[in-house]
Amino acid sequence: MKIILIGAGNVATHLGKALKSAGMEILQVFSRTEESAKKLGEQLNVQFCSKWNEINQSADIYIFSIKDSVLEEAISHIYAPQAIYVHTAGSVSIDIFEKKVKNYGVVYPLQTFSKNKEINIQEVPFFIEASNKTTENIIKSIVGSISNQCYNLSSEKRMLMHLAAVFACNFSNYMYVLASEITSEAGIDFKTMLPLIKETADKVSYLSPEDAQTGPAIRKDEKTIKKHIDTLANKKHLQYIYRQLSESIEKMPEHK
């Protein structure tokens, strides 16, 4: 199975390295940014290109791992009816391939990747979807070579998992951003927050997030909440978010 990677960003880089390590044959790497194509091509020791018409059209699998906004354009540049087309996006339906090719699918890794940070990819959950059973089996065997966790999931439910990831990753990181604004104000290094951040993340591996919820809002400690809101009088965006999230946490029992 000859694989071509369309994209050379964080996901493509980690996928490419893992597939290569698993003994898969990567034929070529494409990125619109020549430097990125070169960098990943050299890392994987494979051909690379940055012009659409230089993409080899004879591969068995094209993995589109690029921004959602250019996915449609990228697909239009490949003419390989024999191949399987796959994308890695959380919130793009499998139907994007519908009129282009017969065998297609999705491989969505639920993780945040940075180019220079090693990840244990065996632990990363992959949510997959395919246009037919044969394609599904091929995708499963490829994903199975790099991860222990492979789940079938519809496009609709995959979007929910992407949404859950926005909350658990993007929004929780934003809470760290806001915390770091406050530690600056206190003249204390943000690094003092790291043991707390790590422990908070660890806790939900043995308690449900609901049971792990602590703080003034869940115990309806209005006196402390008022002190905090008053303290944030000069930081309106922090005050606003503090208030909204505290109100929402106070209503937590009603959501059940």
Place this chain on the structure above:
Amino acid sequence: MKIILIGAGNVATHLGKALKSAGMEILQVFSRTEESAKKLGEQLNVQFCSKWNEINQSADIYIFSIKDSVLEEAISHIYAPQAIYVHTAGSVSIDIFEKKVKNYGVVYPLQTFSKNKEINIQEVPFFIEASNKTTENIIKSIVGSISNQCYNLSSEKRMLMHLAAVFACNFSNYMYVLASEITSEAGIDFKTMLPLIKETADKVSYLSPEDAQTGPAIRKDEKTIKKHIDTLANKKHLQYIYRQLSESIEKMPEHK
């Protein structure tokens, strides 16, 4: 130095164990809940009581580690002018002791404690404050026996650190709560989120939270944001928070 712990909750339990391990003499444990007093007393192999008038008035240090709302009442039950009074609260001023005793202070550990979960207390940052230099030195030597990280901090700035902890711990955990509502909806076990949660928390140890920020909002990917908001049409509280936090993240560069 004979220590009495007023309170037997999560903080008192971890502090008590650490102080005991460091060779400090704990004279007695008090909790209004007899069962809690008994449990911690037995764990530490020291006297315990649950009636205010049973508290030994001859200790050298009283550590008040109880709910903010009962702190004032607890202080009023101790008549030990020779002793140092200390509380462990993030958002209560040191002045709460002002008219009660001469030597007093605060020892605020920046961590989330659960009774049955071991913590490496050596790594926990302690923010301390004292009514005078002699008391400060005594508090420092006690804290120094259990943690490598001890910082002087005023009541005002300690409240900021507590506020930062609410964002980094309570609010990020709430993001996990919301994520778990969504994974339930998708029929996927919340445990699939754990590698992502762990990696998100790890990232800020080598990138600033600002640089670690990813997701649709920071890249102003309005198409994906719209899809997500539409998907949450039947979950108004999730939709509301998604919208507020995304808008706030989009404005992140302006905060600097």
